[in-house]
Amino acid sequence: MEQLLISVVIPVYNAEKTIEKCVQSVLCQSYKNFELLLVDDGSKDKSLSLCQNLAAKDSRIQVFHQENAGVSSARNHGIRMAQGSYICFIDSDDWVDDDYLTVLLSHMEKGGLSACQLTVNEQREDEDFLKKYSPEQAQISVLDSHGMQGFPFNKLFDLQVIHENQIYFDREITICEDVLFCIQYLKYTDTDIYYSGKCPYHYYKTSGGATNSRFIFHAELNPRDLSEVDAIAGCESYLLGQPEIRHAWQVRYLKAVVNTLRTMESHHAHLPGRYDELLKQVRKHCLAYLCSPYGAVSSKVSVFLSAISPALELWIWRKMN
Numbered sequence: 001m002e003q004l005l006i007s008v009v010i011p012v013y014n015a016e017k018t019i020e021k022c023v024q025s026v027l028c029q030s031y032k033n034f035e036l037l038l039v040d041d042g043s044k045d046k047s048l049s050l051c052q053n054l055a056a057k058d059s060r061i062q063v064f065h066q067e068n069a070g071v072s073s074a075r076n077h078g079i080r081m082a083q084g085s086y087i088c089f090i091d092s093d094d095w096v097d098d099d100y101l102t103v104l105l106s107h108m109e110k111g112g113l114s115a116c117q118l119t120v121n122e123q124r125e126d127e128d129f130l131k132k133y134s135p136e137q138a139q140i141s142v143l144d145s146h147g148m149q150g151f152p153f154n155k156l157f158d159l160q161v162i163h164e165n166q167i168y169f170d171r172e173i174t175i176c177e178d179v180l181f182c183i184q185y186l187k188y189t190d191t192d193i194y195y196s197g198k199c200p201y202h203y204y205k206t207s208g209g210a211t212n213s214r215f216i217f218h219a220e221l222n223p224r225d226l227s228e229v230d231a232i233a234g235c236e237s238y239l240l241g242q243p244e245i246r247h248a249w250q251v252r253y254l255k256a257v258v259n260t261l262r263t264m265e266s267h268h269a270h271l272p273g274r275y276d277e278l279l280k281q282v283r284k285h286c287l288a289y290l291c292s293p294y295g296a297v298s299s300k301v302s303v304f305l306s307a308i309s310p311a312l313e314l315w316i317w318r319k320m321n
Helices: 019-027 047-057 071-081 100-106 135-143 159-164 177-187 228-238 243-266 274-290 297-308 310-320
Strands: 006-012 034-041 061-066 086-089 113-120 130-133 155-158 193-203
Touching (some): 006 019, 006 071, 006 100, 019 034, 047 061, 100 113, 100 193, 130 135, 135 177, 135 193, 135 243, 155 159, 228 243, 243 274, 297 310
Parallel strands (some): 006 086, 034 061
Antiparallel strands (some): 113 155
16 A cells, blocks of 8 residues: 655754654654655754755655744745645654554545644653544634644645645744634534544653743844734634634633733833733623633633733743743
8 A cells, every 4th residue: 555655844953962862753753655844944053064965865754944934934945845745744852652653644544634642841640531622622622722723843744735725834933823823724624624643743841942031031132022912812713603613722722822911011011002902802701711712721721810900910820931
């Protein structure tokens, strides 16, 4: 039986310390029919030369270079260059077990999506489950902090669905652009979605990563650090019809609002109009959020505190983190 080609895309930026381990973990896959696309996003270290050396040793590796434009641009370039039936994404500071592609492919249906759990900072918790979702249920799972969430690297996508519907990562959004991508993709799926409890993807999460760095006191405010709320707002037009999906989205949107208020507070940047409107949203929907089955307990505490005072929420968040 002919094996379908899988395109594996790795965006690379200043990853000289991790890229070789990442690439070698892909090359050791038990599923052999894949192409590996390394997209160097204007690295200033030795990443590009390391990628080129790796490509010289294995014909399945292709290396692309672009001026620094961000991870979304690098992933989009990979999408354009990919020749596979399916596509997945791996971050250059992570690595995967040798059954990563096998796990994702074993439950993939044409036109659908397959996902797995993650091993986070080597805290592995494989679970013996395989959940089957409708596209509507899958959108809820992406939005829910206890679901498969919006990570692009624990999922296998159908490249034809992406190309036919011109689905790309939004280059202007740097936080939760992956959630927007997944919600948009699921709008155009027409078959079952599968989510496995296995954890073949090793995700390295740092407290000072891109998401949390926006909360650093007195750091210069980058307007893109406020883009989480734009990403989740952008999801609204791609939601499928069930009322339950909209409820899950509203909860996720309110979390994004709180994070955006926290960012403004941390920079003492109460942007005229926007700050007041976001605070109004928190206070208006706080009770519904607290009573919702969606959202982590920590997020609910943050929403409650923000409704009282975003400055108080920031102070307590820093004490806890």
